[in-house]
Amino acid sequence: MPVSQNPISIQGVSLESISRKFGTPVYVYDGEKIISQIETLKQAFSEVPLKIKYATKALTNVNILKLVKRAGAEVDAVSIEEIKICMEAGFSAAEIMYTPSGVNFREVQEAVELGVMVNLDSISLMEDFGAAYGNSIPACIRINPHIMAGGNEKISVGHVQSKFGISIEQLTDILVIVKKFDLKIVGLHIHTGSDILDAEIFLKGGNVLFEAATNFPDLRFLDFGGGFKVTYKEGDPSTDVHEVGRIVSEAFQQFCTKYGRKLELWIEPGKFLVSESGYLIVESNVVKNTPQLTFVGVDSGLNHLIRPMMYDAFHDVYNLSNIDGDQETYNVVGYICETDTLAKNRKIGKVKKGDFLVFKNAGAYGFSMASNYNSRLRPAEVLVWEGKAHLIRKREEFHDLLRHQVILDI
Template sequence: MHHFNERDGVLYAEDVPLSAIAEAVGTPCYVYSAATFARHVRVFTEALESAGVPHLVCYAMKANSNQAVLSLVGALGAGVDVVSGGELKRALAAGIPANRVVFSGVGKTDRELADALDAGIYCFNVESESELAALSAIAAEKGLTAPVSLRVNPDVTPNTHAKISTGQKETKFGIPVSRAREIYAQAAALPGIMVSGVDMHIGSQITSLSPFDHAFTVMGDLLDALRADGHAITHVDLGGGLGVPYEDARADPPRPEDYAALVARHSNRFGCTVVVEPGRVIAANAGVLLTRVVHRKEAEEKTFIVVDAAMNDLIRPTLYDAHHEIRAVVPRGGTELVDVVGPVCETGDYLAQGRTMPRTERGDLLAIMSAGAYGAVQSSTYNTRTLAAEVMVSGDRFDVVRRPMPPEDQIALDHVPDWIGEAARR
């Protein structure tokens, strides 16, 4: 659920009309509901508690890493899953305790490994033998011990978009499950390494429990083998991936309670703490992208609604063929079949195609729903467009939690060397 609802003919974020935010901040801008973020963290945590699963919830902050979001998540007792040194710095700056941080990702640099070691994070989710060797060398040089899980690729089909499928053997993620025992034996013999867990993550926007059930069974089989080999496994990391309802016409994905019940059925076999990394399910429906209609364009084949948001603000539709519901902030009545497009000079710059939606005119405000995950974090300044602001709402209050970056600020980041004129004359 979320806290974006219509009152008296106007769409609100909690107790603030979106039209008031557009007037104060401008468009396009992202608008987040603090109540929705908080509810989703609590629902996920309470589902695991009710199911009797010993757990650590580590929000996958790649979904939305705004400092206000991280501070709220941390205040609710959750940890975070980071995938870069920059995300680690963001998490620590937001007050997330290092012992509630897990570090994932296939390309951790030596500097990132060293910084995470110094911080004292909960666990490194190691993805290759090369990374394992590098981490061992760095930890040994520092006289520290790195707690390690190996990310195991179970070769499970998650039935999601190919670009967010991570648990099949042809992807870049993890080590083959067939080699897991061999590489765990290597890890146990390395200086500076403490084997503490096993990690899996099979993909994102998964709308059925069956791929999870398959992966958890593979995890249980592997745990039995590793313990037989003498490894003391104190936690399993099940990753994230639970989907959200982007489209009303689509059947709802499993609820966190259903997911927790499935985890509980496997947790007795696991016999240790279960780490989960929800991201999209926490953030997606907690945010919208607010945009204004710039023009209506009646072409021969179709009608285009040109808005001031673009693919640089929300790349998911063109990158993942993603569907986002689009609602009128102040509905006029009636519907029409349109393409909603932005001003960027790319044919792929669209937010919806062939969509039946409320009729709109120039100047109207639209809310692109379920944009709280993988929206602002993937945005850019392509075409020297202003980087959109982010706004957080709580009750009847709102604040800008990321200021916009206009062209002047972008230009100021550039440097023209003194020798450019000379280079032009050559």
């Protein structure tokens, strides 16, 4: 029987022991993997002045953010709440980029008061920002490069019909507003999408930035966004970040020579940093045989891991309790009153009631997109760091569901 490629421990800490100690469902993160991913990016872009801005929306636990800071990365936030969480983790305002989308201008003003850099995402936001601050507050502009890239269409964000950024075809309008309010633009930003394999896509987006950048004399950085693809299953391709780093860095250096001075190159990885570090451990509640399928019902569902339903995302799953046993084919489904198939037609070591199943690549957009749908409780989070399992979020309890409800005397 072949040796399983699925981990039974992290840094010597048994996943089963974590499940028994903290209960299920539980998210478990390998802190060393996060540090390793950051180091990989530093090496890939070692030829340029690099800033790694972790896309915090992927996973916002304060302890994960502290690890990111420890490794020398900074952060990108998309809400005022994310900004404040990053500050709780120890990031200074200067280390935070704020990239809002369609927010009330009051939130932008609050971000400015906190001292963070604002990434202007629309013509109307540029006008409001200019009217309020003129050239007193430096800012960045997010450009939509009209590049269709990424995996599922829901995570492709740089195409012509995307709501994100200002169309590159509106560059003239952008320049009119910059001149009108004497805006101090110190950065340009693009983000084409997620799960991008081809280094040429990053370069194509870079060329859009390079051409636009010649119109802005005060730039300090160009931000290439994120979108590096990670491996989800055996044989799955992933982004060759060293190739991306080499190709993009070379083009960036050539641009800086033409621009007349050196700039910083920023990237905003989210999934790449935390996805492979994360595991969702669940318990089998029932094995249900039907004439056509065998279902494994577990104590979780789309309320904890919505990516398979929302993005058709693939998460490899294995039976921790029977990791090298004879395999059978199952549909792994949740306990939500909705169609929440977490894994379809998967060969897994034979499952019985009470077995622990593990979903891999669950670090990004797992807990951060979790909900209380069906009035279910959100799970605990555990970080394995320096060979020990640490509880970093308590499992919710029933009273948490009522905490903010105002009960009337009816």
